Amino acid sequence: MITLGRHAVFVVTALIAAPASGQEIVESRAPRDPDLRLADEPLVRIGIVDGPVEYIFGNVTGAVRLADGSIVVADEQSGNVRRFDANGRHMWTSGRSGEGPGEYEGLRLLRNCREAPLTVFDWSLGRITELDLDGNVLATRSLLAAGVRPYNDPLCAPDGRLVYTPWPDDMGASYEEDLAEGDLYRWHTALESVEGDSVVTLRSGIPGAERFFIQAGASGPRWWGRDMVFAPAGAGVWYGTADDYELEHLDWTGRVIRVARWAGPDLTVTNDRVDSYREGWLAQYDDAEARRNFEREVWPDIRDQLPERFPAYEALIALPEGAFWVKTHAWLAPGEELHLLDANGAWLRRLTLPSGVVLDAGRDWVLLRQRDELGVPTVALYDLVETGG
Structure with missing residues (x-):
């Protein structure tokens, strides 16, 4: 495994080998193409502090950019989905809080789903809702009725399958007799796919979320903790456990067909990075008393x-x-850093974002959740340009 500083440069960027096991190993020592950054100004920004309600967001939990350039935003606080044209003008609002058809209790937008133009996952109700491009409900189906209980948001594969990680069977209970309050442990999880009416386990026993023990039957996610992440692809699923810059590519039978390794930023915990994390939290509070409470009651944990x-x-x-x-x-590092890997796992690009959470992305654009200078939640679309450009 290659571990290098984030500014290291090599002439050869990817080495590919085929070991006896038949797995293809793709090792990238540096990105193939120049680094990217955000354009100086967004192409469009949606979100205001006061005015028409359709432009005011409470809790944006997802957004996707459609082929025509329009943007669809999920706002969990209001329980609805809204579509805006490529210039940011409101087109329609669909849904409200509730449990009936077209109503939502926990709202997420799924990307790259082929069954319907828009697909909504309700994590609270365990339900999938499919919408057309005018916001009309096409179909609703219960995942719970099929025995599917996603731990994190499910993801769509190009061939129509739904891929997810189930809630662990024992929730860490097998460790409890050896744990004291505050102890850390890591439970194991699986990757499963829904194919029609069938649930297929692709791989089990994968190191999942790091947790801290509270009491019997209760635990919480570890701050700074590792977790398993995944992304469906045409030939299967990429997944990794965040222990290092390495991902495995499973085919739809659960066989590892490819391993990608690359040289991301140094993983050493330093005082500067800890201070940056603390300052990021403090910046979320508006008054001095709230910041003092954070430092006294939350930061020590x-x-x-x-x-x-x-x-x-x-x-x-x-x-x-x-x-x-x-x-x-x-x-x-300061800001967010993203790495673009191609379909075979070779490192293509590096992108640094000064702020914001990525909601959707292409090769040359990103859709971000941000806050403006007044702290108003917004959704902003940016072009990506080469550094120095």
């Missing part, structure tokens, strides 16, 4: 769970043609 090394990444964002972005751990 976060600080005390520091690992020896950061997780390598925390999300994969698949593109329709098979390439995918890897979002590195949020506090490895």
